[in-house]
Amino acid sequence: MSLLTTSVGSFPKPGYLTKARAQHSRDEIPDEALRALEEQATKEWIAFQEDLGIDILVDGEQYRGDMATYFAENLEGCEVSGLVRSYGNRYYKKPVVTGELRREGPITVDWWRWAQGLTTRPLKGMLTGPYTMMDWSFNEHYASREDLALAFAKVLHQEAKDLEAAGARVIQIDEPALSTRTDELDLVVKALGAVTRGLSAKTITHTCYGDYDRVFPYFNKLPVDQIDLEMSNSGLDLLDRFRRDPLKKEIAFGVIDVHTHVVETEPQVRERIERALEFFAPDKLYVDPDCGLKTRTVEEAKEKLRVMVNATRAVREARGLR
Amino acid sequence: MVSTTVVGSYPRIGDAPEEQALRRAIAKFDEGVLTEKELRKIERSVVREVIQEQRAAGIALPTDGQVTWYDSQSHFARHLSGVEVDGLVRYFDTNTYYRQPVVGGPVRWREPSVADEWRYASSVAEGPLKAVVTGPYTLASLAKADGRPKPELVGEFADAIAKEVRALRGAGANRIQVDEPAITRNPQDVALLSQSLETIASEKGKAWLCLFTFFGDVAGILDDLTALPVDNLGLDLVQGDRTWKALAGQGSRVPLTLGVIDARNTRRDDPGRIAKAAVALKGKVPLGESYVSPSNGLEFLPRGKAREKLRLVADTAKLLEAGL
Ligand SMILES: [Zn+2]
Numbered sequence: 230m231s232l233l234t235t236s237v238g239s240f241p242k243p244g245y246l247t248k249a250r251a252q253h254s255r256d257e258i259p260d261e262a263l264r265a266l267e268e269q270a271t272k273e274w275i276a277f278q279e280d281l282g283i284d285i286l287v288d289g290e291q292y293r294g295d296m297a298t299y300f301a302e303n304l305e306g307c308e309v310s311g312l313v314r315s316y317g318n319r320y321y322k323k324p325v326v327t328g329e330l331r332r333e334g335p336i337t338v339d340w341w342r343w344a345q346g347l348t349t350r351p352l353k354g355m356l357t358g359p360y361t362m363m364d365w366s367f368n369e370h371y372a373s374r375e376d377l378a379l380a381f382a383k384v385l386h387q388e389a390k391d392l393e394a395a396g397a398r399v400i401q402i403d404e405p406a407l408s409t410r411t412d413e414l415d416l417v418v419k420a421l422g423a424v425t426r427g428l429s430a431k432t433i434t435h436t437c438y439g440d441y442d443r444v445f446p447y448f449n450k451l452p453v454d455q456i457d458l459e460m461s462n463s464g465l466d467l468l469d470r471f472r473r474d475p476l477k478k479e480i481a482f483g484v485i486d487v488h489t490h491v492v493e494t495e496p497q498v499r500e501r502i503e504r505a506l507e508f509f510a511p512d513k514l515y516v517d518p519d520c521g522l523k524t525r526t527v528e529e530a531k532e533k534l535r536v537m538v539n540a541t542r543a544v545r546e547a548r549g550l551r
Numbered sequence: 552m553v554s555t556t557v558v559g560s561y562p563r564i565g566d567a568p569e570e571q572a573l574r575r576a577i578a579k580f581d582e583g584v585l586t587e588k589e590l591r592k593i594e595r596s597v598v599r600e601v602i603q604e605q606r607a608a609g610i611a612l613p614t615d616g617q618v619t620w621y622d623s624q625s626h627f628a629r630h631l632s633g634v635e636v637d638g639l640v641r642y643f644d645t646n647t648y649y650r651q652p653v654v655g656g657p658v659r660w661r662e663p664s665v666a667d668e669w670r671y672a673s674s675v676a677e678g679p680l681k682a683v684v685t686g687p688y689t690l691a692s693l694a695k696a697d698g699r700p701k702p703e704l705v706g707e708f709a710d711a712i713a714k715e716v717r718a719l720r721g722a723g724a725n726r727i728q729v730d731e732p733a734i735t736r737n738p739q740d741v742a743l744l745s746q747s748l749e750t751i752a753s754e755k756g757k758a759w760l761c762l763f764t765f766f767g768d769v770a771g772i773l774d775d776l777t778a779l780p781v782d783n784l785g786l787d788l789v790q791g792d793r794t795w796k797a798l799a800g801q802g803s804r805v806p807l808t809l810g811v812i813d814a815r816n817t818r819r820d821d822p823g824r825i826a827k828a829a830v831a832l833k834g835k836v837p838l839g840e841s842y843v844s845p846s847n848g849l850e851f852l853p854r855g856k857a858r859e860k861l862r863l864v865a866d867t868a869k870l871l872e873a874g875l
Pocket of ligand 1: 436437459
């Protein structure tokens with residue numbers, strides 16, 4: 230199989246769900262009512278991906294808010310902070326680690342099992358990585374950043390094992406904070422390794438935003454089968470580095486910029502895939518957007534995915550790939 | 552007498568609904584249902600509230616909390632000529648973002664960035680108030696300026712910030728701080744920083760001038776920094792805890808602002824332990840003329856935790872004073 234298409238993780242929430250989440254946060258609707266709408270939105274996204282012909286699906290994370298606090302809310306030893314500013318008028322809440330981290334039970338497995346039941350295509354299990362969880366948390370308990378990252382790794386390993394036991398064949402561990410401190414890249418490798426150790430499922434790590442140049446030497450060291458990279462937002466600048474140091478694993482190559490409202494044209498995306506094929510074998514090259522699409526509107530996200538799939542198909546046909 | 556201050560930024564909203572006026576106002580302004588004049592009025596009421604909050608917690612030398620700043624870079628860049636403000640870029644190792652200044656031509660001071668705001672804040676401060684500017688080395692380092700040699704660029708930003716310092720003095724500011732976090736990442740550039748500080752110091756007149764470095768240590772360049780023509784040197788002694796050792800060895804002729812309360816983490820600091828470590832610098836550092844502060848701006852914490860950190864600053868200063 231060549232040039233398989235996939236997504237990074239999140240999709241935008243439809244208007245009815247955004248509204249229901251706001252109502253739920255004000256205790257105006259019960260848990261079950263929210264859950265029903267989360268399921269409806271998930272079904273819609275799975276059907277959309279199937280109809281479009283995407284090869285490896287995601288559930289779109291319709292039931293998750295922030296990617297770090299979602300796990301914080303479901304872990305013992307972890308609370309959620311008050312509001313802190315991200316930029317402009319945007320505020321978010323952070324995990325606060327107040328005691329020893331423990332998993333009360335599986336966090337993502339029920340949703341994964343339910344969503345996988347809606348499709349015969351493989352559905353990714355989605356975890357937020359231990360380094361990112363550590364970097365984005367306030368730490369009131371552990372002695373060091375390393376101790377905290379490894380504590381998160383321990384519970385995430387249990388979660389990955391449970392996903393695998395439930396049947397997940399692909400598990401993605403997001404590390405958007407990977408490039409924040411280039412002096413801690415050895416810790417990223419160590420903590421990720423503690424999550425992926427002994428797994429037979431295919432493992433992926435996604436990262437975005439940052440000083441790739443300094444991170445580059447670590448790509449081959451990351452203990453996963455595939456790395457998923459934001460490529461288009463940086464104008465494919467990274468490609469030349471791969472000429473000097475070839476990647477020894479699979480790559481999911483971002484061909485869609487998620488930070489702009491503008492929908493790419495099919496020729497634009499074809500060109501990006503063709504460029505990628507100069508560096509990567511088609512059976513090791515996966516095609517996806519740069520990052521989660523949750524900041525786009527539902528319509529923009531759908532259009533962008535449609536262009537991505539059509540462009541990939543056109544490249545496959547032109548090159549006689551299957 | 553050991554005194555107390557902050558580094559600059561303060562959470563502009565809190566978790567209580569009544570602490571979210573500014574967030575609601577900006578959202579309404581963006582929707583076009585609030586005028587700019589109405590927004591500025593609410594901004595000013597938050598400035599007043601933030602200053603009062605700092606004083607109530609025992610901070611002798613507060614700031615306006617940088618409540619009106621979009622971020623520490625674009626807030627200056629948008630008032631300079633030769634610079635455009637572009638997309639979001641991650642701010643150091645914080646999970647926050649700034650709008651990146653892009654240098655297109657010669658950088659020149661055009662109009663005040665903070666002098667007018669300082670005038671208002673000072674009028675409601677009921678006591679001394681510190682003005683803060685982002686330093687030329689950091690502005691140049693975090694801007695996008697393809698092909699421009701760094702010394703030239705830092706020089707142009709230094710001239711511009713020197714003019715802002717002059718404007719601040721014109722507005723009546725007599726305590727001015729220059730923030731230079733970027734030097735902790737590239738200490739080998741200390742000569743550039745020194746030159747730009749001389750440019751700024753030439754405009755300071757009788758004002759008290761402080762250089763603050765944060766987000767890391769300055770252990771390797773401490774001697775260079777203490778030799779600068781400043782009245783106070785601010786140090787991040789949490790993320791930059793390696794500077795403690797350098798201080799114990801080399802000392803400092805200039806009074807310091809000891810950034811000892813962790814402004815990046817909600818964990819409760821131990822004032823007793825910190826004061827003890829600071830007392831150990833007795834004889835090496837003019838502690839009696841120094842300040843205690845958080846390690847960097849407080850806006851990375853929720854408002855309630857920021858308030859708690861202010862009280863810890865005050866507690867630490869008391870214990871340090873008692874230990875001298
Ligand atoms: Zn991403």
